[in-house]
Amino acid sequence: MKRTSxxxxxxxxxxxxxxxxxxxxxxxxxxxxxxxxxxxxxxxxAANGRKVFMNRKKGNCLACHQNADMADQQFHGEVGPSLDGxxxxxxxxxxxxxxxxxxxxxPDTIMPAFYRxxxxxxxxxxxxxxxxxSAQEVEDVVAYLLTLK
Ligand code: HEC
Numbered sequence: 522m523k524r525t526s527x528x529x530x531x532x533x534x535x536x537x538x539x540x541x542x543x544x545x546x547x548x549x550x551x552x553x554x555x556x557x558x559x560x561x562x563x564x565x566x567a568a569n570g571r572k573v574f575m576n577r578k579k580g581n582c583l584a585c586h587q588n589a590d591m592a593d594q595q596f597h598g599e600v601g602p603s604l605d606g607x608x609x610x611x612x613x614x615x616x617x618x619x620x621x622x623x624x625x626x627x628p629d630t631i632m633p634a635f636y637r638x639x640x641x642x643x644x645x646x647x648x649x650x651x652x653x654x655s656a657q658e659v660e661d662v663v664a665y666l667l668t669l670k
Pocket of ligand 1: 602
């Protein structure tokens with residue numbers, strides 16, 4: 522291929538809608554299991570993150586965590602630590618790392634890895650290659666968690 526057509530191909534790829542989104546296998550974890558770079562380049566929406574947190578089919582975080590900000594919700598699990606004041610315990614990058622793949626920080630945890638598409642022993646066919654949350658949903662939940670002070 523000539524140099525000019527290679528350049529063109531690169532430009533077409535870079536302008537596609539998903540160019541800014543980091544795929545699950547390309548996420549870079551630093552030595553503290555933190556992910557410094559946004560998965561999407563688009564700031565998280567805390568209000569949507571709150572909905573994803575509560576949604577039983579998405580984050581389902583309340584199944585395992587207590588959260589005083591959601592006192593109106595009936596059931597709060599106690600398998601994991603309470604998330605009250607979590608923004609004072611973890612940085613944005615650490616929270617992003619924890620949500621992307623909690624196993625990097627807590628190797629034996631039962632907390633799901635929300636943005637990992639492989640590494641499951643026997644994924645159900647309909648979930649194969651899919652992440653539990655989208656990259657933007659991870660960013661939204663991170664933004665929400667940062668409001669819990
Ligand atoms: C199946 C249960 C389960 C679910 C669902 C779950 N977690 Fe966890 N989470 C845990 C456990 C257990 C820990 C403690 C780490 C360990 O395993 O030692 C934890 C730890 C954490 C921590 C660190 C808290 C601290 O104080 O150290 C954060 C933050 C967190 N989870 C956020 C979330 C969010 C946000 C969601 C939803 C998107 C979620 N978790 C869903 C079980 C769960």
